[in-house]
Amino acid sequence: MSDPREEDLSDMLRRENATYLQDDGFTDRVLGRLPPRRARSRQRSGIVVGFALLACLLTTLVLSGGDLRPSAVVAVFASAPLFSVLPLVTLVAAAVVAAVGLAVTASD
Amino acid sequence: MPLTDPELVARVLADDDRHAFGELVRRSQSAVRLLLRRLTCGNAALSDDLAQEAFLRAYRGLGSYRGGARFSTWLHRIAYHTFLDEVRRTHPALGEEALQDLPAESTGAEAALARHDLSRAMGVLSPAERTAITLAYGGDHTHEEVAAILSCPLGTAKSHIARGMVKLRACLGATAAEGDA
Numbered sequence: 048m049s050d051p052r053e054e055d056l057s058d059m060l061r062r063e064n065a066t067y068l069q070d071d072g073f074t075d076r077v078l079g080r081l082p083p084r085r086a087r088s089r090q091r092s093g094i095v096v097g098f099a100l101l102a103c104l105l106t107t108l109v110l111s112g113g114d115l116r117p118s119a120v121v122a123v124f125a126s127a128p129l130f131s132v133l134p135l136v137t138l139v140a141a142a143v144v145a146a147v148g149l150a151v152t153a154s155d
Numbered sequence: 156m157p158l159t160d161p162e163l164v165a166r167v168l169a170d171d172d173r174h175a176f177g178e179l180v181r182r183s184q185s186a187v188r189l190l191l192r193r194l195t196c197g198n199a200a201l202s203d204d205l206a207q208e209a210f211l212r213a214y215r216g217l218g219s220y221r222g223g224a225r226f227s228t229w230l231h232r233i234a235y236h237t238f239l240d241e242v243r244r245t246h247p248a249l250g251e252e253a254l255q256d257l258p259a260e261s262t263g264a265e266a267a268l269a270r271h272d273l274s275r276a277m278g279v280l281s282p283a284e285r286t287a288i289t290l291a292y293g294g295d296h297t298h299e300e301v302a303a304i305l306s307c308p309l310g311t312a313k314s315h316i317a318r319g320m321v322k323l324r325a326c327l328g329a330t331a332a333e334g335d336a
Contacts, residue, residue, distance in 0.1 A: 056320065056323060056324055056327070057292060059273050060273070060288060060292035060293060060323075061292050061293040062293075063273055063274055063293065064189065064193075064289055064292055064293025064294055065293045066185075066189060067185050068184070068185040068188050068189055068192075069185075070181060070184055070185075073180075073184050073188070073203065073206070073207075074177055074180045074181045074184060076207060077177075077180050077184075077207050077210045077211065078173060078176070078177050078180070080207060080211055081173065081176070081211070081214055082215075084171055084173070
């Protein structure tokens with residue numbers, strides 16, 4: 048059988064600890080101290096993909112002499128032998144611009 | 156239907172949803188502030204500052220919440236360690252063991268007040284004992300969760316509760332005896 052004094056103390060503690068503290072602006076104060084908003088992850092992904100596509104477009108534009116017709120673009124890549132410098136340059140340029148995109152979104 | 160705590164956490168992590176984080180704060184502010192009020196022996200201003208700091212730490216560390224434990228357990232653990240960091244800051248000479256066992260009067264509460272009522276009697280307990288008793292009685296936490304919050308083994312958490320109860324009973328008994336005299 049439990050000690051009645053122990054039960055009294057337990058009840059007292061439960062009563063004391065069941066107190067509810069009203070918010071009274073506490074939540075707003077916490078929210079006000081949060082760091083500046085990050086760009087949403089979907090927005091960040093979109094920006095990076097956008098930068099990568101832009102890089103591909105610009106590289107292709109330069110290599111095709113400003114001609115963006117599908118036949119001209121295909122001709123640029125078809126004329127380049129495998130492992131030639133042309134696809135490599137395209138990839139490097141795309142990677143550089145994508146990295147810039149990442150840096151921009153990381154600094155948000 | 157209201158979102159669960161893990162669902163709100165997921166929203167904060169995915170989209171930095173401030174409304175979701177605000178809801179998490181609203182749901183848990185009373186329990187966290189109450190625990191810190193116990194730990195600071197009723198110092199409302201200090202406990203609210205520490206509670207704010209604890210929620211900011213929770214926001215920054217939300218990615219480390221795994222969802223295995225209840226969100227409130229994870230949050231109380233942060234609040235308890237925020238309090239310990241504050242004691243470390245104000246008592247830099249204390250070792251880790253002394254810190255855990257430090258009675259409240261050493262952290263600023265007046266021992267004389269300890270005999271007046273239960274909340275003040277809590278001042279004779281160490282931070283770990285105060286936390287364990289606050290959470291176990293009325294805080295709706297199991298002994299396992301108390302151990303997780305205190306970052307100690309289950310047996311140690313149970314000892315904190317048992318020792319704290321003995322101290323409280325002795326303190327309140329002394330009060331009653333003084334009152335009868």
